[in-house]
Amino acid sequence: MDAFDGFVKEYTGISVDKFVERNFRSVAFFLSHCHLDHMAGLATESFENFLKRSANVSIYCSEVTAELLRSNSRLAPSRTVLSRLISLPEYFPSNINILNGDKKGTVSVTLIPAGHCLGSVMFLFDGDKGKVLYTGDFRYYADQIEKCEVLLSLSGTLTALYLDTTFCDPYSRTFPKREQCIRGAVRQIKEWTLNTNAVICLDCRMEYGYEPFFVALHQELGEKIHVSSKKYSLYRGLPEILDALTLDGDSTRLHLCAPGKCIRTQRKTDRELCTIKLCAQTFVVRKRCGQLYIANSRLSYSYCYSMHSSLDEIQKFVDFLKPDSIVPCAVPHSATVHTILGYLKTSDITEAEPVNIPKIPFQGPTFSLNDGSKNADIERKDCIEEEMLSFEDEVVLPRRKRMKNS
Template sequence: MSTFSGLFEEIPFISADRFDGENLRSKIFFLSHCHMDHMRGLDRPEGLPGPLYTSAVSRVLVRKQFPNVQDVRVLEIGSAEEISYESDGEEYRVVVTALPARHCPGSIMLLIQYRELKILYTGDFRLTKADLDSKFASLRQLEPDVVYLDSSFLKKCYPEFPTQTESIKKICDLITEWTSISPQHKVIIRIPAQYGSEFLFMEIGRKLKQKIYVANEQLEKYIFFPDMDQCISSNLKECNIFSLQKHEKGMFGSFHYRIIQPSALFWKNWTRGQPICKEENKNTIRVAYSSHSSYTELKDFIEFVKPKKVQLNVVSKMPEEMYKCLDEILGELEQSSKERKEPAIVKSRFDNLFRVPNSGYNRKYEEPIRMPIKRVKL
């Protein structure tokens, strides 16, 4: 759950992923992806006092879900866009590049250049070391002045997660194993939250060529995602797979059902080589699945981009462990730079431990394309 305030200390009058309170004084706005903890304030009847920049996928979702937000503009992946805006007679310019975040359909990171500063805002993201090495070469040794980091799992008790490909394969195997017994055998996928499972459902539908049942209240949210209508349905009778957060006894009559619970929080201290599923009881199996980076992936990311300072976008109620982990990572990075006689990384202490609580994944995107700067003036 994001605790990012929406405001950037280094850049005046812009906001990202929060659209209420002090953020309404901003002149331009950015949305990294369409999950509700990043969209607070978009439902205000007056809309926003400035344009909202986001990905092409997220623009479709915002326009359908929040018709009151009328000025929604697309950031093309890999394209540097210069945006000018004014406040109190003073003109400001930022250059913004959207990069794929691989968290959910349409999710993006934002590389923002303001004067001599480079700020990288990750939103929510899941990038492995292999992703960084093969498809994000432009971020290698970027040395941004600040990274605003998705720190959901910046804890040593979450050292690793299976890749999403591995987790989805296991879930599909478990579904096929059970539903092939007889037409009376059904599967319930018990999701941990209302959002975050879009890519999972799309991949299950694509691989198994089956639709997943979702209740009408869920359908209203998912249907806005492109291609989701190909993998979900509200018709109980045509489905063998059901997405539910809970279900009542007798809901499925005489059917035999297996419950599969994809989750990340449950899998503390998981490391590669261990099983990625665990049988809870006769009918329930847990599967390790995460759309956020693990501790090791976060460490790899920080070492890859070499930031001068890191701000955490997700801070728990007991943040000491997270900041201790961050200090250790930055300390190791500083020491490594000294040994290689590279420019020293600035290791920052973090006074602002408690941020104001906050109210794409698309595999076709590869290495960001170098394109001329596109200039926009408000």
């Protein structure tokens, strides 16, 4: 559950990952990455009208996120929104105009890679109210902290840490590194493809975040991955990823769509349909989060691929930074703000009460690939589009059982 209202309370006039009406008093907006649960209101008419009334309001993001927004019409930001986008470089401080009470002021903003998905960043705000770090959704291993000079310099200096606590729960104690998951999944797919009748379905539900897997699979097998025209369009400005993808489903055995949804795999009954699913929630629910994979059957494997930090990783991140206060930005189903802060063993805390964030529909034109390609026309006819999810499968974690009084 979302527990963050978008306001960085130390600095008046800043909103992060929220673009709804209650945030319209902000003068500087920040987008950490292109997943829908962090883009509430961005493509709505009300936000567009607000921008038209507010000439000095800007939206800040990473360079990759700006490129993705311009390429992905399913996210459908208006021309007005796109005109207000300002992409900032990573690691280099930038001065941003904000409100400080009733007065105008400036704050330094530094973008730090968040390790969550393509273009995802943390925001480090530094001004007269101290240093504040907003992680957005993030995945950081302990050894990665030691390699980031900006994070190394922050230990013991943070006034507040706005923290991704999606998996801050004992059910999610540890996850394998994603590199391990990718190697394991690629190895399994390679073994299946030794059977020339095999067709591989890649079940990867989220919009962004699996790109290293796509590239590794293409490099290892020498085959491109068949995707829908809409999926292909997402990476229009990123040729290193497009090189691993194709619109021609007859040229490859690798298909990026939910199992059974690609007509090519449905109509070839003589082919063995093999499925690889990359996910984390399944492992959490089954209490197998430290496991690399689950063999659902001989031809179906799930691999533990988490884009969020595990509880152990979150604890090590907090232990290193030693912030004065922590604001949890998400509350797992089986937890509360109080239990989260207990897991993090912080004595000086700032509590963020859970708020109900309305799901706002993203309005805009549907992308239509029209490049004169024969493959594009074929693609539209015989590949059912995959769903675009902001998070993996919506799964309710099991409640802890209460002990009966004896």
